[in-house]
Amino acid sequence: MAEFLALYLPSWLAYLVAGLVxxxxxxxxxxxxxxxxxxxxxxxxxxxxxxxxxxxxxxRFGWLQLLADGLKLINKEDxxxxxxxxxxxxxxxxxxxxxxxxxxxxxxxxxxxxxxHMNVGVFFILAVLGLEVFGxxxxxxxxxxxWSLFGAMREAAQVVSYEVPLGLxxxxxxxxxxxxxxxxxxxxxxxxxxxWFIFHDPFTFITFWVYFTCAVASVNRAPFDLAEAESELVAxxxxxxxxxxxxxxYMAEYGSMFAVSGLAAILFFGGWNGPLPVAxxxxxxxxxxxxxxxxxxxxxxxxxxxxxxxxxxxxxxxxWTLPRLRIDQxxxxxxxxxxxxxxxxxxxxxxxTLYLPGGVGLRSRPYVEVLERAPQNARQPSTSAAxxxxxxxxxxxxxxxxxxxxx
Amino acid sequence: MEPINWHTxxxxxxxxxxCAFAVAVLxxxxxVRMAFYLTLSLGAxxxxxxxxxxxxxxxxxxxxxxxGTLVLLIFxxxxxxxxPFISMKTxxxxxxxxxxxxxxxxxxxxxxxxxxxxxxxPAAATPSHFxxxxxxxxxxxxxxxxxxxxxxxxxxxxTRGAKPAGEPSPWSxxxxxxxxxxGMGLLGARVDLLEQHDDTLRHGMSGYLLPFEIVSVHxxxxxxxxxxxxxxxxxxxx
Numbered sequence: 001m002a003e004f005l006a007l008y009l010p011s012w013l014a015y016l017v018a019g020l021v022x023x024x025x026x027x028x029x030x031x032x033x034x035x036x037x038x039x040x041x042x043x044x045x046x047x048x049x050x051x052x053x054x055x056x057x058x059x060r061f062g063w064l065q066l067l068a069d070g071l072k073l074i075n076k077e078d079x080x081x082x083x084x085x086x087x088x089x090x091x092x093x094x095x096x097x098x099x100x101x102x103x104x105x106x107x108x109x110x111x112x113x114x115x116x117h118m119n120v121g122v123f124f125i126l127a128v129l130g131l132e133v134f135g136x137x138x139x140x141x142x143x144x145x146x147w148s149l150f151g152a153m154r155e156a157a158q159v160v161s162y163e164v165p166l167g168l169x170x171x172x173x174x175x176x177x178x179x180x181x182x183x184x185x186x187x188x189x190x191x192x193x194x195x196w197f198i199f200h201d202p203f204t205f206i207t208f209w210v211y212f213t214c215a216v217a218s219v220n221r222a223p224f225d226l227a228e229a230e231s232e233l234v235a236x237x238x239x240x241x242x243x244x245x246x247x248x249x250y251m252a253e254y255g256s257m258f259a260v261s262g263l264a265a266i267l268f269f270g271g272w273n274g275p276l277p278v279a280x281x282x283x284x285x286x287x288x289x290x291x292x293x294x295x296x297x298x299x300x301x302x303x304x305x306x307x308x309x310x311x312x313x314x315x316x317x318x319x320w321t322l323p324r325l326r327i328d329q330x331x332x333x334x335x336x337x338x339x340x341x342x343x344x345x346x347x348x349x350x351x352x353t354l355y356l357p358g359g360v361g362l363r364s365r366p367y368v369e370v371l372e373r374a375p376q377n378a379r380q381p382s383t384s385a386a387x388x389x390x391x392x393x394x395x396x397x398x399x400x401x402x403x404x405x406x407x
Numbered sequence: 408m409e410p411i412n413w414h415t416x417x418x419x420x421x422x423x424x425x426c427a428f429a430v431a432v433l434x435x436x437x438x439v440r441m442a443f444y445l446t447l448s449l450g451a452x453x454x455x456x457x458x459x460x461x462x463x464x465x466x467x468x469x470x471x472x473x474x475g476t477l478v479l480l481i482f483x484x485x486x487x488x489x490x491p492f493i494s495m496k497t498x499x500x501x502x503x504x505x506x507x508x509x510x511x512x513x514x515x516x517x518x519x520x521x522x523x524x525x526x527x528x529p530a531a532a533t534p535s536h537f538x539x540x541x542x543x544x545x546x547x548x549x550x551x552x553x554x555x556x557x558x559x560x561x562x563x564x565x566t567r568g569a570k571p572a573g574e575p576s577p578w579s580x581x582x583x584x585x586x587x588x589x590g591m592g593l594l595g596a597r598v599d600l601l602e603q604h605d606d607t608l609r610h611g612m613s614g615y616l617l618p619f620e621i622v623s624v625h626x627x628x629x630x631x632x633x634x635x636x637x638x639x640x641x642x643x644x645x
Contacts, residue, residue: 120462120586127470141485
């Protein structure tokens with residue numbers, strides 16, 4: 001886009017505008033997504049509790065309730081406790097929001113449609129999601145209130161503990177795909193839905209459920225939401241926040257939910273690939289032409305967003321169904337159940353990949369095609385100078401990585 | 408008006424943020440704020456890593472330094488920030504001593520940095536909108552192209568913008584595989600030096616498997632020790 005604008009604007013301005021446009025598009029996700037998810041939450045929670053939810057503003061379904069809420073929050077008075085640390089109190093919501101927003105930088109929404117294509121996409125998202133705890137700690141501390149501090153401590157302990165099983169769960173699809181690049185991982189699941197990694201082997205199936213539990217815990221949603229336990233701690237770390245700062249925390253929470261759902265969709269559910277390869281059947285690929293390729297990508301985008309929304313909806317559903325866990329139960333779940341399960345599933349998936357690399361079930365096998373065409377893709381290393389050590393490496397390690405072992 | 412080099416701009420921005428907040432850590436007297444400024448400074452450092460094309464190290468900096476070490480630091484600082492530690496003022500003599508030590512280190516680093524004749528980046532192409540990819544013969548520096556995209560890369564002709572015909576479509580750009588060399592190096596195979604012809608230097612190509620194992624065992628010992636130290640001690644009841 002920058003080169004396109006450079007034809008009409010001075011080149012420094014072109015890059016600036018292109019960057020701002022991309023930022024605005026990404027910012028839409030926490031803003032508009034939070035609005036939409038708040039509406040979904042209120043409606044779903046209402047139905048589960050046998051009532052209707054917002055029905056007045058904007059017609060029968062209360063569409064514009066979100067707009068009314070947003071306007072109200074922006075107009076609220078800006079209060080801060082007297083003993084609060086002013087700088088940290090003001091900065092805390094934005095730290096959380098930035099962490100949640102940065103995770104969307106590496107998330108591919110369709111084939112090649114990723115804001116920053118990183119080789120270590122998975123690793124980057126894990127790293128950044130763990131930074132959200134800073135906003136929580138700073139907010140809790142700077143509010144000069146004991147409820148906030150308790151909530152912040154609990155939440156920090158919870159998020160930090162759940163990073164371990166989360167990382168272990170994420171490693172399983174990375175190992176199956178052989179790359180940390182999210183675009184590659186999702187490309188490998190193209191074709192029928194049986195290609196999705198969740199159906200690759202039973203251990204990956206287990207891994208998905210453990211991942212989902214850990215993801216819900218690490219974004220502090222019920223049943224793990226004792227940091228914001230409304231009935232116990234007033235509102236936990238964001239007790240003293242109101243108005244736009246509270247909105248920033250809220251958007252950070254929904255943005256993170258969207259990000260972890262997106263990560264689950266890419267790692268386990270094929271990302272932008274639908275259950276049937278409709279785009280290929282309709283010839284909407286890049287082979288046909290740029291417009292058809294764009295439409296095919298758009299279809300992938302809808303698939304991906306649908307999966308993310310489904311993930312967030314399941315999180316909302318779980319929130320209003322299960323009772324809240326105590327902090328000792330939360331940590332017990334992490335250390336005694338999730339981590340051993342994740343480690344066991346990792347071991348099982350590793351052994352399975354070693355001896356049955358194609359997974360189970362019928363698949364149209366892009367996975368094997370990628371491996372078979374690897375010699376044509378990656379140009380051959382000059383094997384004349386390669387020492388024997390490298391040639392003696394066991395096969396599976398190099399094969400999974402997509403590098404052709406020197407013959 | 409000559410075009411702004413955005414790479415330089417962001418480099419200056421990140422460096423300025425890192426240095427300014429590091430100085431703020433020195434000057435500030437509130438210990439919790441010091442920890443917060445350190446967070447921002449280290450975050451800007453990771454930004455510098457990303458600018459240099461080292462994605463893995465940048466993400467590692469965020470994960471371990473900012474997300475691990477600093478969380479621990481802030482926890483400790485917050486829970487122990489009582490009384491005399493909330494406002495820490497440094498005495499004049501300590502300023503002088505610190506300036507001498509810090510200044511000496513800075514002078515040493517500057518002299519070392521400017522004594523290198525030719526700084527150059529790795530042979531890999533950076534993921535770029537900024538320029539063409541160099542045709543390096545090292546396969547690891549070439550982007551990894553899955554089979555499903557090979558055809559699209561060759562046949563897509565982009566009409567938007569000023570890209571010359573024959574360049575792949577903007578959506579099939581790949582990222583150079585920075586993590587592969589690191590992983591293989593940790594396993595003992597320095598695949599980034601496959602074309603090393605000098606025999607003396609070839610002896611150093613054994614990779615980092617032994618240090619990796621040593622560090623792993625070390626971390627395991629640390630974990631076991633921490634769990635032991637944190638166990639609930641049962642008191643003997645009469």
